[in-house]
Amino acid sequence: MRRMTARPANAHQARLLRLLRDGGPTSRAQLGDWMDLSRSRLAVEVDRLLDTGLVIADGLAASRGGRRSHNIRLAPTLRFLGVDIGATSVDVAVTNAELEVLGHVTQPMDVREGPVAVFEQVLAMAAKLRGSGVAEGFDGAGIGVPGPVRFPEGVPVAPPIMPGWDGFPVREALSQELGCPVMVDNDVNLMAMGEQQAGVARSAKDFLCVKIGTGIGCGIVVGGEVYRGTTGSAGDIGHIQAERDGRPCACGNRGCLEAYFGGAALARDAEAAAREGRSAELAARLEAAGSLAATDVAAAASAGDAAALDLIRDGGTRTGQVLASLVSFFNPGLVVIGGGVTGLGHNLLAAIRTQVYRQSLPLATGNLPIVLGELGAVAGVIGAARLISDHLFSPA
Numbered sequence: 001m002r003r004m005t006a007r008p009a010n011a012h013q014a015r016l017l018r019l020l021r022d023g024g025p026t027s028r029a030q031l032g033d034w035m036d037l038s039r040s041r042l043a044v045e046v047d048r049l050l051d052t053g054l055v056i057a058d059g060l061a062a063s064r065g066g067r068r069s070h071n072i073r074l075a076p077t078l079r080f081l082g083v084d085i086g087a088t089s090v091d092v093a094v095t096n097a098e099l100e101v102l103g104h105v106t107q108p109m110d111v112r113e114g115p116v117a118v119f120e121q122v123l124a125m126a127a128k129l130r131g132s133g134v135a136e137g138f139d140g141a142g143i144g145v146p147g148p149v150r151f152p153e154g155v156p157v158a159p160p161i162m163p164g165w166d167g168f169p170v171r172e173a174l175s176q177e178l179g180c181p182v183m184v185d186n187d188v189n190l191m192a193m194g195e196q197q198a199g200v201a202r203s204a205k206d207f208l209c210v211k212i213g214t215g216i217g218c219g220i221v222v223g224g225e226v227y228r229g230t231t232g233s234a235g236d237i238g239h240i241q242a243e244r245d246g247r248p249c250a251c252g253n254r255g256c257l258e259a260y261f262g263g264a265a266l267a268r269d270a271e272a273a274a275r276e277g278r279s280a281e282l283a284a285r286l287e288a289a290g291s292l293a294a295t296d297v298a299a300a301a302s303a304g305d306a307a308a309l310d311l312i313r314d315g316g317t318r319t320g321q322v323l324a325s326l327v328s329f330f331n332p333g334l335v336v337i338g339g340g341v342t343g344l345g346h347n348l349l350a351a352i353r354t355q356v357y358r359q360s361l362p363l364a365t366g367n368l369p370i371v372l373g374e375l376g377a378v379a380g381v382i383g384a385a386r387l388i389s390d391h392l393f394s395p396a
Contacts, residue, residue: 006052007396012045017393021098025058025073046072074098080388081141083122084187084380087111087161087214092125093381094135099197101378103134111146114164123177138180140392142384143170144187151232154184160251161215183387189226190383192219195336197386199374207334212341214263242318257322261315263294263341269311270297279307298343312344313351320355327360338373
């Protein structure tokens with residue numbers, strides 16, 4: 001398979017590549033304005049990138065008076081693979097160098113089957129996308145997994161909902177299979193990067209991105225960059241204690257937020273409500289399907305079911321209590337709520353907002369939007385493509 005044969009030689013070239021990624025085809029004159037470089041220095045750096053094949057000339061730009069400048073764009077043949085592995089499903093997408101999704105497939109999958117089985121499925125999905133004609137090969141791949149990752153090595157570390165994954169060399173193994181560079185990160189960090197690249201957080205520099213899926217995590221973006229902490233475990237808010245000596249959690253502690261909310265906890269509480277006679281709507285769904293999921297709670301709430309609405313409000317309130325402390329501590333400019341459980345929609349968002357605005361400091365919440373993510377299922381794969389492009393568009 002193809003691999004990128006060149007990397008930017010210096011910080012100026014790296015910045016040029018990222019500007020072209022985020023802004024699309026751009027004139028030399030405009031690049032000069034953004035880069036604050038002399039015309040001669042800019043010409044040298046652009047010409048060197050043209051020689052590598054990472055960028056190409058793309059016709060004449062609009063006139064700004066005098067001699068017309070040429071547009072420059074990233075090579076249209078570059079392809080990135082984005083893989084977003086969740087607890088119960090996997091999304092795989094191919095993007096161009098400007099991170100536009102060219103092909104996207106999703107399949108149900110249980111992460112507890114272990115890395116070998118999961119990556120067999122991922123590779124089969126990548127092959128399906130190649131077979132569709134959107135890519136001959138991949139110049140790089142970004143991978144998200146639903147657990148803590150030691151970022152420099154691309155290795156999961158004791159992930160609570162991922163038995164068999166501890167220490168598995170994800171980055172190294174997939175790089176060999178795909179024949180291209182690979183970067184690995186926690187899935188919620190990638191969701192944050194996706195919303196920053198193409199979603200609701202495009203203009204935000206300091207924000208929190210909360211993913212409520214089977215579990216709960218938080219991506220922290222500071223000054224436009226993901227903050228991972230010293231070892232990569234920053235943002236693991238699902239295991240902040242929400243209730244002293246409360247329910248047992250998969251991590252081994254008690255009272256964690258994730259033990260009370262998230263897809264797994266919500267399904268368990270919904271089944272309890274159905275069996276205890278507190279919800280005829282949920283009971284009917286349980287009898288028909290044999291089990292319940294967050295989507296059943298959302299449907300029951302839409303039908304006005306009081307027990308389902310209470311479950312959503314309780315979960316949103318607990319999440320809001322944890323977020324309120326984070327908002328007072330971090331003072332973000334935006335809070336984004338995403339993940340599979342956001343199908344619960346505005347009932348969930350209203351409960352989170354109410355608690356955060358009530359509990360956090362007025363100075364922190366006076367102008368704080370708390371919003372649902374825009375990108376849905378493609379947030380993670382776009383973020384994964386951004387992760388690998390950030391790596392490849394850095395000085396060699």
